Amino acid sequence: MFLDAPRGFRDPAVLATRNDMLATAERTLPLEAWARSVEETRRSQKPDIVLPHFDPAEAGVEARALVLLEAPGPKTVPGWGGSGFISVDNDDPTAQNVWTTRNAVGLHEHVLAWNIVPWVLGRASVKPTGQEIEQGAGELRGLLDLLPELRVIVLAGRKAQDGWDTHLDLELGGQFRVLRTVHPAGQSFAQVGARERFKATLNKVVELVR
Numbered sequence: 152m153f154l155d156a157p158r159g160f161r162d163p164a165v166l167a168t169r170n171d172m173l174a175t176a177e178r179t180l181p182l183e184a185w186a187r188s189v190e191e192t193r194r195s196q197k198p199d200i201v202l203p204h205f206d207p208a209e210a211g212v213e214a215r216a217l218v219l220l221e222a223p224g225p226k227t228v229p230g231w232g233g234s235g236f237i238s239v240d241n242d243d244p245t246a247q248n249v250w251t252t253r254n255a256v257g258l259h260e261h262v263l264a265w266n267i268v269p270w271v272l273g274r275a276s277v278k279p280t281g282q283e284i285e286q287g288a289g290e291l292r293g294l295l296d297l298l299p300e301l302r303v304i305v306l307a308g309r310k311a312q313d314g315w316d317t318h319l320d321l322e323l324g325g326q327f328r329v330l331r332t333v334h335p336a337g338q339s340f341a342q343v344g345a346r347e348r349f350k351a352t353l354n355k356v357v358e359l360v361r
Contacts, residue, residue: 157250159240178211201271203227206238214263215360221310222268244337261360267314288318303359308334
């Protein structure tokens with residue numbers, strides 16, 4: 152996270168620079184290889200599957216904190232006018248809320264963002280099914296194996312929390328500090344106290360990743 156304002160991918164030059172980083176950012180190359188492997192494996196079940204790229208401006212395999220959301224939105228798909236990345240620099244309200252809150256608490260480093268269901272579900276904000284959450288949680292184990300410095304996992308929203316509790320907690324819960332908070336989507340943040348709760352959670356992350 153190194154831009155000085157949210158929605159940085161509105162600027163095509165910024166997005167082009169981030170794409171250029173994909174091939175050289177050593178911290179995210181192992182994660183990219185994992186994502187492409189998942190994409191290829193799942194293609195037999197879902198021929199049009201899309202897994203966005205990890206943001207090479209973030210911590211990659213050096214991440215100490217993983218912010219786990221629900222599923223990639225349409226703004227992550229280049230063919231639909233999106234960036235191709237899971238990133239706080241995306242041009243959408245959720246990314247802006249995360250960028251603004253991280254900036255406010257000083258959480259500029261050590262973070263990786265991903266989703267309990269890592270593939271795009273559709274052009275609209277489609278809610279994942281129980282089966283999709285189970286499949287995504289199964290794949291998440293492979294990602295966690297690539298994050299040796301991980302200390303804390305932030306479960307942002309009910310779907311991420313349900314996926315963790317149902318499919319991962321008994322196996323992995325003792326390895327990480329797990330924090331629960333609201334999803335940073337615009338609708339969630341409109342609820343009373345939601346912004347403050349999310350900010351308080353990220354403040355706690357700042358303490359845990361020092």
